[in-house]
Amino acid sequence: MATQPHFKIEATTCDDLTSWLRLLRSENVGPLTFHRLLKQYGSAPAALEALPQLARQGGRLKHLHIPTLQDAARELEAHEKIGATLISYSNPHYPAPLKAVESAPPLLSCLGNLNLFNRPSFGIVGARNASLPAKKMGGKFSKGLGDIGWVITSGLARGIDTAAHEGALSTGTIAVIAGGIDNIYPPENEGLYRRISQEGLIISEAPFGAVPQSSFFPRRNRIISGLSQGVLIVEAALKSGSLITARFALEQGRDVFAIPGSPYDPRARGTNQLLKQGAYLVETLEDITNVMTPNQKYLREIENEYETVDQMDSSQLEKMRQIIQENLSIAPISIDELVRECHFSAQNIWLVLLELEIAGRLVRHPGGQVSLMPDWTE
Numbered sequence: 001m002a003t004q005p006h007f008k009i010e011a012t013t014c015d016d017l018t019s020w021l022r023l024l025r026s027e028n029v030g031p032l033t034f035h036r037l038l039k040q041y042g043s044a045p046a047a048l049e050a051l052p053q054l055a056r057q058g059g060r061l062k063h064l065h066i067p068t069l070q071d072a073a074r075e076l077e078a079h080e081k082i083g084a085t086l087i088s089y090s091n092p093h094y095p096a097p098l099k100a101v102e103s104a105p106p107l108l109s110c111l112g113n114l115n116l117f118n119r120p121s122f123g124i125v126g127a128r129n130a131s132l133p134a135k136k137m138g139g140k141f142s143k144g145l146g147d148i149g150w151v152i153t154s155g156l157a158r159g160i161d162t163a164a165h166e167g168a169l170s171t172g173t174i175a176v177i178a179g180g181i182d183n184i185y186p187p188e189n190e191g192l193y194r195r196i197s198q199e200g201l202i203i204s205e206a207p208f209g210a211v212p213q214s215s216f217f218p219r220r221n222r223i224i225s226g227l228s229q230g231v232l233i234v235e236a237a238l239k240s241g242s243l244i245t246a247r248f249a250l251e252q253g254r255d256v257f258a259i260p261g262s263p264y265d266p267r268a269r270g271t272n273q274l275l276k277q278g279a280y281l282v283e284t285l286e287d288i289t290n291v292m293t294p295n296q297k298y299l300r301e302i303e304n305e306y307e308t309v310d311q312m313d314s315s316q317l318e319k320m321r322q323i324i325q326e327n328l329s330i331a332p333i334s335i336d337e338l339v340r341e342c343h344f345s346a347q348n349i350w351l352v353l354l355e356l357e358i359a360g361r362l363v364r365h366p367g368g369q370v371s372l373m374p375d376w377t378e
Helices: 014-024 031-041 044-057 069-081 114-118 132-147 160-167 187-199 216-227 241-251 266-276 314-326 335-342 346-358
Strands: 085-088 107-112 121-125 151-154 173-176 201-204 230-233 255-258 362-365 369-372
Touching (some): 014 031, 014 069, 031 346, 044 346, 069 085, 107 187, 114 201, 121 160, 121 241, 132 160, 160 173, 160 187, 187 201, 230 266, 241 255, 241 266, 255 266, 314 346, 346 362
Parallel strands (some): 151 173, 230 255
Antiparallel strands (some): 085 107, 107 201, 362 369
Protein backbone atom coordinates (compact mmCIF):
# COMPACT_ATOMS: atom_id res chain seq x y z
CA MET A 1 0.00 0.00 0.00
CA ALA A 2 1.48 3.33 -1.00
CA THR A 3 2.28 5.71 1.81
CA GLN A 4 0.92 9.21 1.49
CA PRO A 5 3.09 12.06 2.71
CA HIS A 6 2.20 14.19 5.70
CA PHE A 7 2.17 17.23 3.43
CA LYS A 8 2.41 18.08 -0.24
CA ILE A 9 5.73 19.88 -0.10
CA GLU A 10 8.76 19.20 -2.25
CA ALA A 11 12.23 20.00 -0.94
CA THR A 12 14.39 19.12 -3.89
CA THR A 13 16.19 22.32 -4.84
CA CYS A 14 19.04 23.84 -2.86
CA ASP A 15 16.85 26.80 -1.87
CA ASP A 16 14.09 24.49 -0.61
CA LEU A 17 16.57 22.39 1.36
CA THR A 18 18.07 25.53 2.90
CA SER A 19 14.63 26.68 4.04
CA TRP A 20 13.81 23.27 5.51
CA LEU A 21 17.15 23.23 7.31
CA ARG A 22 16.62 26.70 8.78
CA LEU A 23 13.11 25.82 9.95
CA LEU A 24 14.13 22.50 11.51
CA ARG A 25 17.12 24.06 13.32
CA SER A 26 15.03 26.95 14.67
CA GLU A 27 14.57 27.19 18.42
CA ASN A 28 11.74 25.01 19.83
CA VAL A 29 11.07 23.35 16.45
CA GLY A 30 11.23 19.55 16.51
CA PRO A 31 9.96 17.01 13.97
CA LEU A 32 6.31 17.09 15.07
CA THR A 33 6.29 20.89 15.22
CA PHE A 34 7.99 21.06 11.81
CA HIS A 35 5.28 18.90 10.23
CA ARG A 36 2.57 20.93 11.91
CA LEU A 37 4.10 24.21 10.70
CA LEU A 38 4.22 23.02 7.10
CA LYS A 39 0.64 21.81 7.29
CA GLN A 40 -0.37 25.18 8.70
CA TYR A 41 1.60 27.45 6.34
CA GLY A 42 2.23 25.30 3.26
CA SER A 43 5.95 26.02 2.86
CA ALA A 44 9.09 26.40 4.92
CA PRO A 45 9.64 30.08 3.95
CA ALA A 46 6.09 30.94 5.03
CA ALA A 47 6.55 29.05 8.31
CA LEU A 48 9.87 30.80 8.95
CA GLU A 49 8.20 34.15 8.47
CA ALA A 50 5.43 33.20 10.91
CA LEU A 51 7.70 31.90 13.72
CA PRO A 52 8.34 35.21 15.56
CA GLN A 53 4.64 36.09 15.61
CA LEU A 54 3.72 32.58 16.79
CA ALA A 55 6.22 32.89 19.63
CA ARG A 56 4.78 36.27 20.68
CA GLN A 57 1.23 34.92 20.57
CA GLY A 58 2.38 32.06 22.77
CA GLY A 59 3.62 34.53 25.37
CA ARG A 60 7.34 34.71 24.57
CA LEU A 61 9.10 38.05 24.98
CA LYS A 62 12.67 36.90 24.35
CA HIS A 63 14.22 36.73 20.89
CA LEU A 64 13.56 33.43 19.08
CA HIS A 65 16.69 32.01 17.44
CA ILE A 66 16.24 31.23 13.72
CA PRO A 67 19.34 30.14 11.76
CA THR A 68 20.48 32.43 8.98
CA LEU A 69 20.98 31.52 5.35
CA GLN A 70 24.71 31.44 6.08
CA ASP A 71 24.19 29.00 8.97
CA ALA A 72 22.28 26.62 6.71
CA ALA A 73 24.85 26.97 3.92
CA ARG A 74 27.66 26.08 6.31
CA GLU A 75 25.89 22.90 7.41
CA LEU A 76 25.21 21.85 3.82
CA GLU A 77 28.85 22.50 2.91
CA ALA A 78 30.02 20.47 5.91
CA HIS A 79 27.98 17.50 4.69
CA GLU A 80 29.47 17.82 1.22
CA LYS A 81 33.04 17.91 2.55
CA ILE A 82 32.76 14.45 4.13
CA GLY A 83 30.72 12.98 1.27
CA ALA A 84 27.44 12.96 3.20
CA THR A 85 24.01 13.84 1.84
CA LEU A 86 21.11 15.63 3.53
CA ILE A 87 17.79 14.27 2.26
CA SER A 88 14.34 15.64 2.97
CA TYR A 89 11.12 13.86 3.85
CA SER A 90 9.88 14.40 0.29
CA ASN A 91 13.07 13.14 -1.36
CA PRO A 92 12.50 9.94 -3.43
CA HIS A 93 15.31 8.28 -1.44
CA TYR A 94 13.57 8.87 1.91
CA PRO A 95 12.71 5.45 3.42
CA ALA A 96 9.00 4.64 3.13
CA PRO A 97 8.66 2.79 6.48
CA LEU A 98 10.09 5.77 8.37
CA LYS A 99 7.80 8.14 6.50
CA ALA A 100 4.87 6.31 8.10
CA VAL A 101 6.03 7.40 11.57
CA GLU A 102 4.23 10.46 12.94
CA SER A 103 7.46 12.05 14.20
CA ALA A 104 9.49 11.15 11.10
CA PRO A 105 12.65 13.29 10.82
CA PRO A 106 12.06 16.01 8.20
CA LEU A 107 15.74 15.77 7.25
CA LEU A 108 18.19 12.87 7.42
CA SER A 109 21.99 13.10 7.18
CA CYS A 110 23.21 10.09 5.22
CA LEU A 111 26.69 8.71 4.58
CA GLY A 112 26.95 5.62 2.40
CA ASN A 113 24.66 3.61 0.15
CA LEU A 114 21.19 5.19 -0.05
CA ASN A 115 19.94 2.20 -2.06
CA LEU A 116 19.70 0.28 1.21
CA PHE A 117 16.58 2.34 1.95
CA ASN A 118 14.89 0.49 -0.92
CA ARG A 119 15.25 -2.87 0.82
CA PRO A 120 13.24 -4.20 3.80
CA SER A 121 14.91 -3.58 7.15
CA PHE A 122 14.98 -5.56 10.38
CA GLY A 123 16.21 -4.03 13.64
CA ILE A 124 18.47 -5.82 16.11
CA VAL A 125 19.38 -4.10 19.38
CA GLY A 126 20.40 -5.02 22.90
CA ALA A 127 22.64 -4.42 25.88
CA ARG A 128 25.86 -2.44 25.62
CA ASN A 129 27.46 -4.60 28.33
CA ALA A 130 26.18 -7.75 26.65
CA SER A 131 27.35 -11.24 27.59
CA LEU A 132 29.52 -13.13 25.12
CA PRO A 133 26.76 -15.68 24.30
CA ALA A 134 24.34 -12.80 23.60
CA LYS A 135 26.81 -11.08 21.28
CA LYS A 136 27.33 -14.34 19.43
CA MET A 137 23.56 -14.75 19.07
CA GLY A 138 23.20 -11.18 17.86
CA GLY A 139 25.81 -11.74 15.17
CA LYS A 140 24.31 -15.10 14.21
CA PHE A 141 20.77 -13.78 13.82
CA SER A 142 22.06 -10.73 11.96
CA LYS A 143 23.91 -12.87 9.43
CA GLY A 144 21.00 -15.27 9.05
CA LEU A 145 18.47 -12.50 8.46
CA GLY A 146 20.87 -10.71 6.12
CA ASP A 147 21.34 -13.86 4.07
CA ILE A 148 17.59 -14.08 3.35
CA GLY A 149 17.26 -10.46 2.26
CA TRP A 150 16.91 -8.21 5.30
CA VAL A 151 18.98 -5.08 5.81
CA ILE A 152 19.99 -5.07 9.48
CA THR A 153 19.47 -1.77 11.30
CA SER A 154 20.99 -0.96 14.68
CA GLY A 155 22.49 1.90 16.70
CA LEU A 156 26.30 1.44 16.47
CA ALA A 157 26.52 1.08 20.27
CA ARG A 158 28.79 -1.35 22.07
CA GLY A 159 27.68 -4.93 22.60
CA ILE A 160 24.69 -6.24 20.68
CA ASP A 161 24.54 -3.33 18.21
CA THR A 162 28.17 -3.88 17.23
CA ALA A 163 27.60 -7.62 16.78
CA ALA A 164 24.51 -6.96 14.66
CA HIS A 165 26.33 -4.59 12.32
CA GLU A 166 29.35 -6.87 11.99
CA GLY A 167 27.14 -9.84 11.16
CA ALA A 168 25.46 -7.95 8.30
CA LEU A 169 28.36 -6.03 6.76
CA SER A 170 28.43 -8.30 3.72
CA THR A 171 24.65 -8.26 3.17
CA GLY A 172 23.68 -4.71 4.15
CA THR A 173 23.48 -2.76 7.40
CA ILE A 174 22.25 0.68 8.48
CA ALA A 175 23.67 2.41 11.56
CA VAL A 176 21.48 5.09 13.15
CA ILE A 177 23.66 7.33 15.31
CA ALA A 178 22.62 9.77 18.03
CA GLY A 179 25.08 12.58 17.32
CA GLY A 180 25.90 14.40 14.12
CA ILE A 181 26.73 12.35 11.05
CA ASP A 182 30.41 13.24 11.55
CA ASN A 183 30.51 12.31 15.24
CA ILE A 184 31.75 8.77 15.84
CA TYR A 185 30.36 7.35 19.07
CA PRO A 186 31.50 5.33 20.85
CA PRO A 187 35.09 6.15 19.76
CA GLU A 188 36.16 2.50 19.82
CA ASN A 189 33.72 1.82 16.96
CA GLU A 190 35.54 4.16 14.58
CA GLY A 191 36.71 1.25 12.44
CA LEU A 192 33.19 -0.16 12.23
CA TYR A 193 31.82 3.32 11.44
CA ARG A 194 34.29 3.62 8.54
CA ARG A 195 33.40 0.19 7.17
CA ILE A 196 29.66 0.83 7.36
CA SER A 197 30.06 4.21 5.65
CA GLN A 198 31.78 2.40 2.77
CA GLU A 199 29.79 -0.84 2.65
CA GLY A 200 26.50 0.13 4.28
CA LEU A 201 24.81 3.34 5.43
CA ILE A 202 25.22 5.73 8.39
CA ILE A 203 22.29 8.05 9.16
CA SER A 204 21.45 10.74 11.73
CA GLU A 205 18.83 13.42 12.32
CA ALA A 206 21.09 15.48 14.61
CA PRO A 207 22.76 18.67 13.37
CA PHE A 208 26.18 18.26 11.78
CA GLY A 209 28.84 18.29 14.49
CA ALA A 210 26.38 17.59 17.33
CA VAL A 211 27.82 15.66 20.28
CA PRO A 212 25.55 12.83 21.50
CA GLN A 213 23.46 13.79 24.53
CA SER A 214 21.23 11.61 26.68
CA SER A 215 18.07 13.05 25.09
CA PHE A 216 19.33 12.14 21.60
CA PHE A 217 19.31 8.37 22.16
CA PRO A 218 15.54 7.82 22.51
CA ARG A 219 15.07 9.88 19.35
CA ARG A 220 17.61 7.66 17.60
CA ASN A 221 15.75 4.57 18.86
CA ARG A 222 12.47 5.65 17.26
CA ILE A 223 14.30 5.86 13.92
CA ILE A 224 15.72 2.34 14.31
CA SER A 225 12.23 0.93 14.90
CA GLY A 226 10.69 3.25 12.32
CA LEU A 227 12.99 1.97 9.59
CA SER A 228 12.37 -1.64 10.55
CA GLN A 229 9.47 -3.95 9.86
CA GLY A 230 10.37 -5.99 12.94
CA VAL A 231 12.75 -5.57 15.89
CA LEU A 232 14.68 -8.25 17.79
CA ILE A 233 15.81 -7.51 21.35
CA VAL A 234 18.69 -9.86 22.14
CA GLU A 235 19.57 -8.91 25.71
CA ALA A 236 18.31 -5.97 27.76
CA ALA A 237 17.99 -4.89 31.37
CA LEU A 238 14.73 -3.56 32.78
CA LYS A 239 15.74 0.08 32.23
CA SER A 240 17.59 -0.52 28.97
CA GLY A 241 17.33 1.81 26.01
CA SER A 242 16.50 -1.30 24.00
CA LEU A 243 13.14 -1.42 25.76
CA ILE A 244 12.53 2.12 24.56
CA THR A 245 13.15 0.86 21.03
CA ALA A 246 10.68 -1.96 21.65
CA ARG A 247 8.07 0.49 22.93
CA PHE A 248 8.49 2.68 19.85
CA ALA A 249 8.20 -0.41 17.66
CA LEU A 250 4.88 -1.35 19.25
CA GLU A 251 3.56 2.22 18.91
CA GLN A 252 4.57 2.19 15.25
CA GLY A 253 2.85 -1.14 14.57
CA ARG A 254 6.03 -3.18 14.19
CA ASP A 255 6.49 -6.76 15.41
CA VAL A 256 8.71 -7.20 18.47
CA PHE A 257 10.82 -10.31 19.05
CA ALA A 258 12.91 -11.21 22.09
CA ILE A 259 15.39 -13.90 23.08
CA PRO A 260 14.74 -15.34 26.56
CA GLY A 261 17.49 -15.34 29.16
CA SER A 262 18.28 -16.55 32.64
CA PRO A 263 16.10 -15.01 35.37
CA TYR A 264 19.29 -14.67 37.42
CA ASP A 265 20.94 -12.36 34.86
CA PRO A 266 19.84 -8.70 35.15
CA ARG A 267 20.67 -8.26 31.47
CA ALA A 268 17.84 -10.65 30.57
CA ARG A 269 15.10 -9.20 32.74
CA GLY A 270 14.04 -6.69 30.11
CA THR A 271 13.75 -9.29 27.34
CA ASN A 272 11.91 -11.69 29.65
CA GLN A 273 9.49 -8.90 30.54
CA LEU A 274 8.84 -8.27 26.84
CA LEU A 275 8.01 -11.95 26.42
CA LYS A 276 5.53 -11.76 29.31
CA GLN A 277 3.92 -8.79 27.55
CA GLY A 278 3.47 -10.69 24.29
CA ALA A 279 6.66 -10.33 22.26
CA TYR A 280 7.50 -13.21 19.96
CA LEU A 281 9.86 -15.69 21.64
CA VAL A 282 12.94 -16.35 19.52
CA GLU A 283 15.25 -19.34 19.79
CA THR A 284 15.91 -20.01 16.11
CA LEU A 285 15.80 -18.04 12.88
CA GLU A 286 12.58 -19.82 11.98
CA ASP A 287 10.88 -18.20 14.97
CA ILE A 288 11.23 -14.93 13.05
CA THR A 289 10.71 -16.16 9.48
CA ASN A 290 7.52 -17.96 10.49
CA VAL A 291 6.10 -14.54 11.43
CA MET A 292 7.47 -12.33 8.69
CA THR A 293 9.62 -12.37 5.57
CA PRO A 294 11.48 -9.58 3.73
CA ASN A 295 8.67 -9.40 1.17
CA GLN A 296 6.01 -8.46 3.73
CA LYS A 297 5.25 -4.79 4.30
CA TYR A 298 4.14 -3.25 7.54
CA LEU A 299 3.28 0.30 6.52
CA ARG A 300 0.20 2.07 7.75
CA GLU A 301 -1.68 4.48 5.54
CA ILE A 302 -1.08 8.11 6.42
CA GLU A 303 -4.08 10.37 6.20
CA ASN A 304 -3.58 13.73 4.62
CA GLU A 305 -4.65 16.35 7.12
CA TYR A 306 -5.32 19.68 5.53
CA GLU A 307 -8.11 20.91 7.75
CA THR A 308 -8.12 24.65 7.96
CA VAL A 309 -8.30 26.57 11.19
CA ASP A 310 -11.75 27.99 11.88
CA GLN A 311 -11.96 31.65 10.97
CA MET A 312 -12.06 33.88 14.05
CA ASP A 313 -11.49 37.54 14.70
CA SER A 314 -8.71 38.65 17.06
CA SER A 315 -10.94 38.83 20.15
CA GLN A 316 -12.27 35.33 19.53
CA LEU A 317 -8.76 33.98 19.02
CA GLU A 318 -7.58 35.59 22.25
CA LYS A 319 -10.53 34.13 24.16
CA MET A 320 -9.73 30.70 22.72
CA ARG A 321 -6.09 31.00 23.79
CA GLN A 322 -7.18 31.96 27.29
CA ILE A 323 -9.58 29.01 27.64
CA ILE A 324 -7.06 26.47 26.33
CA GLN A 325 -4.25 27.77 28.54
CA GLU A 326 -6.55 27.71 31.59
CA ASN A 327 -7.09 24.00 30.97
CA LEU A 328 -3.36 23.29 30.71
CA SER A 329 -1.08 22.76 33.71
CA ILE A 330 2.19 21.01 34.53
CA ALA A 331 0.21 17.75 34.63
CA PRO A 332 0.10 16.03 31.20
CA ILE A 333 -3.23 15.96 29.36
CA SER A 334 -4.17 14.46 25.99
CA ILE A 335 -5.23 16.53 23.00
CA ASP A 336 -8.52 14.63 22.92
CA GLU A 337 -9.25 15.72 26.49
CA LEU A 338 -8.58 19.34 25.55
CA VAL A 339 -10.95 19.07 22.59
CA ARG A 340 -13.73 17.64 24.77
CA GLU A 341 -13.22 20.13 27.59
CA CYS A 342 -12.66 23.31 25.56
CA HIS A 343 -15.20 22.61 22.77
CA PHE A 344 -12.87 23.85 20.03
CA SER A 345 -11.84 21.91 16.94
CA ALA A 346 -8.65 19.87 17.12
CA GLN A 347 -7.13 22.12 14.44
CA ASN A 348 -7.72 25.27 16.49
CA ILE A 349 -6.31 23.65 19.60
CA TRP A 350 -3.26 22.53 17.63
CA LEU A 351 -2.71 26.13 16.55
CA VAL A 352 -2.63 27.37 20.15
CA LEU A 353 -0.37 24.48 21.21
CA LEU A 354 1.92 25.36 18.31
CA GLU A 355 2.17 28.93 19.57
CA LEU A 356 2.96 27.73 23.08
CA GLU A 357 5.58 25.30 21.83
CA ILE A 358 7.37 27.88 19.69
CA ALA A 359 7.31 30.18 22.72
CA GLY A 360 9.03 27.46 24.76
CA ARG A 361 6.10 27.02 27.13
CA LEU A 362 4.87 23.54 26.11
CA VAL A 363 6.21 20.07 26.94
CA ARG A 364 5.32 17.01 24.86
CA HIS A 365 4.92 13.63 26.59
CA PRO A 366 4.57 10.04 25.33
CA GLY A 367 1.13 9.02 24.15
CA GLY A 368 0.30 12.37 22.56
CA GLN A 369 0.02 14.24 25.87
CA VAL A 370 1.13 17.81 26.56
CA SER A 371 1.70 20.04 29.58
CA LEU A 372 2.94 23.51 30.40
CA MET A 373 6.63 24.00 31.15
CA PRO A 374 6.84 24.09 34.98
CA ASP A 375 9.70 26.57 35.21
CA TRP A 376 8.83 28.75 32.20
CA THR A 377 9.77 32.39 32.57
CA GLU A 378 9.65 35.24 30.15
